[in-house]
Amino acid sequence: MSRPVRVLIPVGFGLNCEEETAAAFRMVGAEVELVHLTDLFARRAPRRIADYQVLAMVGGFSYGDHVAGGLVLATRIRAHLQADLSEFLGSGGRVLGICNGFQTLTRLGLLPGPEAGPPDFAPRAALTNNDRLGYRDAWVRIGVDPTTRSVWTRGVTALDVPTRHGEGKFVVESSEVLGRLDQRGQLAFRWIDAAGKPTEAWPENPNGSALGVAGVTDSTGRILGLMPHPDAFLYPWHHPDYARRRAVLAAQEAGGLAIFRAGVAAD
């Protein structure tokens, strides 16, 4: 039997979804290590980032979303860890960024990243204020773009998840650029309506992203960022319909786990 996939979850500075994200990865068989960012910065961590197969940037409010979501953390990571991340990605490491983690990866320029070649840490997109200003916690449905190149969505088609953000509207320079990302299968997740179609309408789309973009992958398919929280749907009883559809939901695996499983299995 091969050894379990090793997942690094950096913590600290106001990140706060480490507990459920760690639980999710453990539930699909990975080995998880939580390491404080100051230990990564100071080279005091038990191992190098390149010694992990997966890096998970969890949700939360790093530095309170001050100035802009993910900004302060991204600035710090670029200052302290850019070389380590390049090495990790160069050796085939996979990255999942959820909510604040997605914002941070976007600020770092890892998403959507260059069209080809190694990451250049140049920001090409923004996750900006939702059209309806402010944070909102509500369950919605997201669908996987069938053409996506993401390794994190294999076997996943659609799932219910909570969305919990105030800055999640995905914006690139022009609709042409967005169209190219779409053509290249980089717009991995979409907010979808009751008919399963990508939507730009609130509340099914909580932030007003064009084409209903809810999650984005890089050109290699190994880096995924998404605004909603698959880490909050780990058990059937997380689902808001559980009390009314107990028998049906209890018989299925909770929808969020498939993403973690796909990313772990993509080795």
Next chain:
Amino acid sequence: MADVTRIEIATRPGFADSRGLAVAAALRAHLGIPVAAVRTRDVFHVEPALSAAEAARLAAEFAGPIVREGAVGRVEDGPFDVAVSVGFKPGVTDPVGKSARVAIEDLLGRALGSRGAVYASRVYLLTGVSGAEATRAATQLLANEVIERVTVQPYAEWQAAAPDLTVPRVVEHPPRPAETVTLRGLDDAALQALSRKKLLALSTPELTAIRDFFAAAAADPARARAGLGADPTDVELECLAQTWSEHCKHKIFNATITYREQGKAPEEIRSLFKQYIRGTTSAVDAAITAREGKSWLVSVFHDNAGVIAATPRYHLVYKVETHNSPSALDPYGGAITGIVGVNRDPFATGLGSDLLSNVWGYCFGPPGWSGTLPPGLLHPRRIRDGVHHGVIDGGNQSGIPYGRGWEFFDDRFLGKPLVYCGTVGRMPVTVTGRPTEVKSARPGDRIVMVGGRIGKDGIHGATFSSAELTEESPVQAVQIGDPITQKMMFDFLLEAREAGLYSSVTDNGAGGLSSSVGEMARQPGGAWLDLSLAPLKYQGLAPWEVLVSEAQERMTLAVPPARLAAFLELARLREVEATDLGAFTEDGRLEVRWGRQVVGLLPLDFLHDGDPELRIEAAWSPAPPAAAPPQPAPASAAEGNALAARFLARDNLRSSEQLARTYDHEVKGLTVVKPWIGAHRDVPSDASVFMIAHDGDWTGYALAEGVFPTYSDHDAWAMAQAGVDLAVRRVIAAGARVDRIAALDNYCWPDPMPGEKNPDAAQKAAALVRASKGLAEICIAYGVPLISGKDSMKNDAVVGGKRISIPPTLLASAIAVVDDVRRAVTLEAAAAGELLVLVGETRQELGGTEWAAARGLRGGEVPRTTPAALWPGYQAVARAIAGGLVQAAHAVGRGGLLHSLFLLARAGGLGLSADLGKAPVGGAVDWEGRLLGETTGRFLLAVEPDRLAALRAALARVPHAVIGAFDAGDTLRVGLGATPLLDAPVAALAAAWKREGGAS
């Protein structure tokens, strides 16, 4: 030329400035200002000034790509009418500036230095307003002048001026020495004048005791050796004022009260706390031990929060606090301080807890208030907006989901809003092999302060909240919580806890170091600390200010000397400030030093037990019972439908789901029954249910509450019992264990101390006695221990010579263990055909109800609870739920059956028909009593037809009846026998209840 760089960030043309749009909408809706457009800017002032290249790099980094642009100085833009700039006043906590500084230092690869600082502010560019309107917008919506400075500039003036480089730097002064305060020779009047001048909030007997103590203490050789005399230093006097404040000492709850009731002999009560609160818990604890052989109460009353046993790995910790007075002055700052402040209580219980969930609840004046507002009071809508915003930011940024949230509106909360915030924690049963609930500060342990720095913020918070609100209330009493600083501190302390690096911890809340060190010193038996070592935000504080400052996000720890180096090193690595300030001793004194000089020397027994006993007169004269004039039943279903729509749209019943969604309720992935549930996810759950950890143990906990302020207009006894009863019924309805329910009591009262402006103090004191008696009776009958509580006794505002007192209000908060969260029950019916069972008798009880408020009724019988008679029925309901006999369960509360029936239909997404003629009744009950009365003790259960017989058997000894059934339609039909009372589409009622399309 100021040595400052100014960076401005703006939304690029072509992208929506969503914050500007929201401000414009609020200005139009709330202030009637017909603003055409609002553009906003984020401004950062950095000192010392950056090089041109650095500044440009920073502007680009903060703007990021595409949506925003940055510039050094100003982002130039087209014309507007008025610019409003809003920034903090000097010394106010600026969390954004603090985070920005971290980013800037990493971006530039260099530190800004000890004199460096970053200040965040914002600018609103308003189009379509006059100067006067802009000023109104600035003072009534955009800024709070208590903590913020505002500049209003017309476009021409703005254009002509250079970008504003002023920063709110605190003007620093040399440290001020401690001073002696002469008390000897002062008479009562002079003592009181001194107390008022220094904001000590001490009574004449207290000041006399202090004066006489120091006069006698001059003979103490230790005092003479320290160079101290027969008068206190300002350090000693302020320390005593904080420690003896009502806020910290709960003098009223410990007073001797003479209680008089018509026709009865006067009763002397020695401490309401000892007799009715702690006494109740002792009695319940004994009953639990007798029943189970072992109690599940782990730690109650002596620590910062109550602790109960839950699983083999974890205890549950719970505390609810109020933060009323600061929230009246600065709703945002007061409320965020309230929530991050109460986080520190479970955190600082025992050796510390991980925080699992928050609760919030607010009593406000009506948000649509259009009457006059006395000067000095903020409009209730503004208080409401600010409080929500503060608690949202505090909870969300801390990564703690909220479990419960509620609002209650009454005119009398115009004077003082009530802002309840609570936190549940998870305490490992042991850490490093020791029971976690036990603190063990020993002589020799170092006193280490961790977290934020000390400034003048929050000085006199404890004494301020122990006084009534006036137009002259001090601005420095307001603090602003900084959840990120606190989160980083908590992360660090949990690591330190797991490594066994400290032996005791407590938080610095009210009273600051004077309270935390003074309190912790009781265990080892003494302490000394050197205030000159304390890290300050700026220089110029007097020693007493350092001692009593309530600057936030600080904890005080006892660290064994052998662990000190490791503790300080871990703090440094985690970028958390920690400072060794002194040591615990066993000499029975609190010794306060400033460098080599002793500036205070207080025996602990005088500090903690030297205050004179307080005596209070309480007189209960029940309001003469007045019958409520009956109202004729609706003449038609249509009339009933209109009545129902109006009633459900009342502030106290309507759905505030959309607002509540701005609070996170499921971070941590432990939430099972969410605060808002049902087919449309807009119905409040009876109780919220959570898992405790992701460890495969499905044991969880349920949270619920009850609060009925207006019942106090009839009898505070009934008010207190209705609150506890509802909280308990709600957790039972969710499927909690009936023998693992604990409660927290939060009293918010109008001042019961007599004064010339408080003629009915004895009645308010009597209400306190009656609420406490009622609380004790119901908790003993239900076997529900009180594990923690808080009282706030000065909820009055005296403005413009007029006194506004809140109704006496007891919030009961229940926490209960749920054996298996997967089997938790909600009020959601699942399918057509399920039957509706009403459990419990309905009586003609309309007094103090929401319907009485809607009708403007003053008389009637207030709902009275009969705890001993009800309890067996609750046990039967709990057994039925545990046995899987019911699909849904709901505790009937405010708004009576009309409100409950609507909630059940809406939550199930089903039609519902009910005949109130079938309801079990006690005495004669008319249509109003059945549909709208709030008789306590009632459950509604949804049951599948094939389980009805089993359910009826389980409820054999409990009054109950099948009163209706769910169907596949979308209509709520309620009748009284053959007479229809209403027959309305659920969706139509829901639209009114949500006020969709209407004003907020």
